Amino acid sequence: MKHFNMNETNVKSSGSEIHGAVHELGRDEAGRLYSVHMRELMKPLEVDTSAVEALAALRIAGKTLRMMQERWAEKHDLSEGRLGVMFRLLRVGDCPLGDLADELDSTPRNITGLVDHLERDGLVERVPDPQDRRSVRARLTAAGKQRIEAIWREGLEHQFEVVGGMSKDDLAQLRHLCLQLVENARKELGK
Numbered sequence: 001m002k003h004f005n006m007n008e009t010n011v012k013s014s015g016s017e018i019h020g021a022v023h024e025l026g027r028d029e030a031g032r033l034y035s036v037h038m039r040e041l042m043k044p045l046e047v048d049t050s051a052v053e054a055l056a057a058l059r060i061a062g063k064t065l066r067m068m069q070e071r072w073a074e075k076h077d078l079s080e081g082r083l084g085v086m087f088r089l090l091r092v093g094d095c096p097l098g099d100l101a102d103e104l105d106s107t108p109r110n111i112t113g114l115v116d117h118l119e120r121d122g123l124v125e126r127v128p129d130p131q132d133r134r135s136v137r138a139r140l141t142a143a144g145k146q147r148i149e150a151i152w153r154e155g156l157e158h159q160f161e162v163v164g165g166m167s168k169d170d171l172a173q174l175r176h177l178c179l180q181l182v183e184n185a186r187k188e189l190g191k
Helices: 036-045 050-075 080-092 097-103 108-120 142-162 168-189
Strands: 003-008 011-013 016-018 021-027 033-035 124-128 136-140
Touching: 021 036, 033 036, 033 050, 036 050, 050 080, 050 142, 050 168, 080 097, 080 108, 080 124, 080 136, 080 142, 097 108, 097 136, 108 124, 136 142
Parallel strands: none
Antiparallel strands: 003 021, 011 016, 021 033, 124 136
16 A cells, blocks of 8 residues: 655645644555545444545545645735635626625625725726616726736646646546535535
8 A cells, every 4th residue: 555645834824824734645455545544543433434534535635725726826916815806807797796795605794805905906996886876896907807817827727737647537527526515415404
């Protein structure tokens, strides 16, 4: 069985430090990766832990991908939230702040703060909503559009690096399995 470490030490990420977050990985007889620590924790139970291991792997992957996104945003002098607002505005154009909050699964107060910072940096501007005089829309400035387009292209390249070694079929299966978990979780939440 082959083992290796994903070891992050004293890493700054959005103002918080992560000390010694170690995820030692091994490969089973079929060559599939697993968390050595999780398997060792579950071994004394003498039950099928495949669901626990799979969901733990998903949590580790999610945490790691989120950390990568935060670092990438910081590299561009943005927060993950500001980057999300800019990506959304690039894709949908002018957008009411309330709609941004809904689409980004955030609170209106948080979106207001993000737009305030982006506006201060000259990347976003507030414009009146032509359909509703009580509403304000956010819009990318020319500088904001130019900046987010460059970041988007670079980000797309990085995503291909992250999924290196996976075939299109692997990626379709990964997508399917993740969304199947979402469907199952929604059913569970609806109970």
